[in-house]
Amino acid sequence: MSGVLQANGEIVHPASVELASESAHWESEARHHDLHAFYAFRRMDEIFCANYMLFDDVVRETPYDLWVGDESWEVDHFLHENPERKIAPYAFLTDVTGFLPIDPDNDPREAELCADYNAEIIEHLDRFPYVRDRSVFIGDFAELPDASLGPGLPRVREWSERIYSSVPYVVPFDPAAYRRPIALRRRLGYGTGYPLYVAAVGGTSVGRDLLELTAEAFALVRKEQPDARMLMVTGPRLHVDELPDVEGMDKRGYVPELFEHLACADVAVVQGGLSTTMELVAARRPFVYFPLANHWEQQHFVAHRLDHYRAGVRMQYAATRPPDLAAAMIAAQNTRPAYRPVRRGGAPKAANHLATLLRR
Amino acid sequence: MMGTFPVVDGRQWKGQVPYLARHFRVVTWDPRGNRRSDRPTGPDAYADEVYARAAAAVSDASGTDAAFVVALCPGINRSLLLAAAQPKRVCGLVAIAPGVHPLAPNHPLETVDQARWRGDFTGWIDYHSNVLLPEPHSSKLFEDPVGWSPQTDADVIAARTHAPLRPATEDDAIAMSQALTCPVLVLHGSEDKCRPRERGERFAQLTRGLLVVLDGVGHLPHGRPPVLVTRSSGSSSRCIRLRCHSTARGCSRASESVARCGCARPSGWAMCFVTSPSPGRYASRFPISRSSGWRSRR
Numbered sequence: 077m078s079g080v081l082q083a084n085g086e087i088v089h090p091a092s093v094e095l096a097s098e099s100a101h102w103e104s105e106a107r108h109h110d111l112h113a114f115y116a117f118r119r120m121d122e123i124f125c126a127n128y129m130l131f132d133d134v135v136r137e138t139p140y141d142l143w144v145g146d147e148s149w150e151v152d153h154f155l156h157e158n159p160e161r162k163i164a165p166y167a168f169l170t171d172v173t174g175f176l177p178i179d180p181d182n183d184p185r186e187a188e189l190c191a192d193y194n195a196e197i198i199e200h201l202d203r204f205p206y207v208r209d210r211s212v213f214i215g216d217f218a219e220l221p222d223a224s225l226g227p228g229l230p231r232v233r234e235w236s237e238r239i240y241s242s243v244p245y246v247v248p249f250d251p252a253a254y255r256r257p258i259a260l261r262r263r264l265g266y267g268t269g270y271p272l273y274v275a276a277v278g279g280t281s282v283g284r285d286l287l288e289l290t291a292e293a294f295a296l297v298r299k300e301q302p303d304a305r306m307l308m309v310t311g312p313r314l315h316v317d318e319l320p321d322v323e324g325m326d327k328r329g330y331v332p333e334l335f336e337h338l339a340c341a342d343v344a345v346v347q348g349g350l351s352t353t354m355e356l357v358a359a360r361r362p363f364v365y366f367p368l369a370n371h372w373e374q375q376h377f378v379a380h381r382l383d384h385y386r387a388g389v390r391m392q393y394a395a396t397r398p399p400d401l402a403a404a405m406i407a408a409q410n411t412r413p414a415y416r417p418v419r420r421g422g423a424p425k426a427a428n429h430l431a432t433l434l435r436r
Numbered sequence: 437m438m439g440t441f442p443v444v445d446g447r448q449w450k451g452q453v454p455y456l457a458r459h460f461r462v463v464t465w466d467p468r469g470n471r472r473s474d475r476p477t478g479p480d481a482y483a484d485e486v487y488a489r490a491a492a493a494v495s496d497a498s499g500t501d502a503a504f505v506v507a508l509c510p511g512i513n514r515s516l517l518l519a520a521a522q523p524k525r526v527c528g529l530v531a532i533a534p535g536v537h538p539l540a541p542n543h544p545l546e547t548v549d550q551a552r553w554r555g556d557f558t559g560w561i562d563y564h565s566n567v568l569l570p571e572p573h574s575s576k577l578f579e580d581p582v583g584w585s586p587q588t589d590a591d592v593i594a595a596r597t598h599a600p601l602r603p604a605t606e607d608d609a610i611a612m613s614q615a616l617t618c619p620v621l622v623l624h625g626s627e628d629k630c631r632p633r634e635r636g637e638r639f640a641q642l643t644r645g646l647l648v649v650l651d652g653v654g655h656l657p658h659g660r661p662p663v664l665v666t667r668s669s670g671s672s673s674r675c676i677r678l679r680c681h682s683t684a685r686g687c688s689r690a691s692e693s694v695a696r697c698g699c700a701r702p703s704g705w706a707m708c709f710v711t712s713p714s715p716g717r718y719a720s721r722f723p724i725s726r727s728s729g730w731r732s733r734r
Contacts, residue, residue, distance in 0.1 A: 096454060118576050125662050126454030132663070133458075158663045189575055196573040 096123040106282040109393035110369040124150035156200035165433040167210040173236045176376045191226025213240035221380040244419035251358040260340035270303040274341035281313040293401035343408045348374035357387045358418040362408040438511035439467030451662030469592040482599035488517035504528040509535035516612045533631045538609040540635035549594040557590040568655040613642035620645025625653030
């Protein structure tokens with residue numbers, strides 16, 4: 077992450093190297109495309125505490141004019157636990173607004189704990205409304221599941237509307253500029269006249285199993301479409317040599333401006349992460365996505381949002397064999413997406429919220 | 437970081453170690469009876485003086501000539517013994533919920549060898565952990581000691597429970613506390629159901645230390661409001677300005693945010709209230725089931 081930011085000219089605080097690794101924790105908790113994100117989140121308590129303390133040091137060494145927390149759960153939690161530590165305007169941004177249980181019928185403990193965590197957050201914000209100077213939800217409230225935060229607690233959407241200001245979803249490009257995939261393919265050197273598939277799983281090694289499944293599926297696709305090609309992006313934590321070689325498949329660890337490649341793909345195969353799937357929605361490209369099993373955000377929040385946009389073919393890793401995925405990829409290639417358009421202007425609106433705090 | 441009652445190991449300090457280790461050299465150890473330490477039999481093996489000698493041995497082995505000591509409950513007794521034997525070794529003490537029992541009577545607690553708990557160690561662990569942690573929204577904090585408890589057993593806990601304590605008498609406790617010449621910071625939760633707050637107040641008076649009473653907090657403040665405890669430990673370890681941002685119980689929002697007190701170094705005693713994890717409007721509706729039976733799920 078630091079490398080990507082620096083490559084884009086951003087200043088990365090030297091103390092960042094002292095952050096306890098969240099990525100390593102998530103990876104240690106994941107098995108076979110299964111990551112119980114809520115339980116893993118709970119077991120991050122010492123990482124959260126360590127990283128909050130680092131933040132607390134850093135903001136006292138330098139008097140920053142504004143703190144912007146992009147889903148900075150540890151900063152948000154400990155600032156509400158210790159509101160006297162707030163010494164600057166603080167804005168919290170998020171695209172997920174609560175914990176929802178994955179399996180309440182078979183795991184009542186999970187449901188109980190999710191409700192307790194939600195109750196704590198609600199109480200924090202009720203009791204110390206001055207800790208956050210702005211709460212920004214990235215997206216429209218209709219993109220939130222209309223689920224309960226727990227027995228006796230408000231519903232996700234109702235509570236979010238009370239707490240957050242909504243801005244349209246933010247993608248790192250102007251969708252209107254990426255409506256011509258053929259021209260984009262030429263510009264990126266792909267050429268045209270053959271099916272182009274792109275597979276990507278984000279920045280952790282959690283997606284290894286999905287990439288292996290995808291490689292096997294692509295080998296089957298090639299039998300029906302001998303000229304098909306695939307760009308497989310493994311991410312920084314998976315070496316390309318760890319994945320099988322398939323004729324027509326190009327494996328790369330990192331692809332700058334990945335969204336451009338997704339925007340000209342005939343079909344993308346991705347995890348259920350929000351950033352990548354929403355880039356595909358904005359670019360109106362067909363895609364097959366696999367939410368991580370037991371991942372509350374991907375199973376509830378992202379899936380609901382994609383349903384709202386009428387986008388994506390949702391599949392479950394555990395129930396998918398290579399021929400199933402190959403068939404889904406070929407079928408998706410023959411569809412014309414009729415997604416609900418992604419409203420524009422999210423980034424300027426979010427920036428305006430932040431700028432308001434600077435002018436105070 | 438001093439070892440404590442052997443129901444937990446050195447990981448109890450997980451909220452403090454990463455921060456302190458960025459600024460200081462930190463040594464933690466598992467108390468006799470838990471995790472990587474030995475498990476001899478009989479109460480005498482778990483006497484405070486034995487633990488104090490273990491602390492000295494750990495200091496020797498780690499090349500630690502002098503240290504700020506952070507201690508919980510019986511860890512304070514051992515710190516007093518260590519300071520009495522080797523005064524230069526303890527250059528400061530953060531005393532959390534002092535276990536110096538002659539200074540004020542203990543809250544009544546059921547011991548592991550009472551008839552009710554015989555043959556039900558996990559049941560006693562649940563009971564004990566619930567007593568230590570009255571705060572709402574502390575399910576993870578509860579699961580930690582429950583999860584560490586299989587590293588020990590009822591015999592060890594019973595042995596420690598009946599071990600010889602030092603200081604043994606009120607005169608002994610007063611003398612040892614007053615003999616402490618290093619800076620002392622006492623942290624005590626207002627809702628501590630294990631060790632009475634009056635003991636923390638008296639220990640702070642006797643040691644001429646600074647007392648911080650944490651409103652709404654139970655027996656394990658280093659777990660529930662870890663940020664405050666960590667910062668306090670770090671600040672007092674530097675022997676620099678110790679700032680405690682205070683709030684009064686039930687006070688208004690404005691006073692919560694602005695009321696502050698501070699002192700250049702511990703001298704005399706003061707009482708501060710910090711923002712409490714007291715139950716909000718939903719917490720009372722969520723009596724989270726705390727039972728080790730849940731542990732097997734995840």
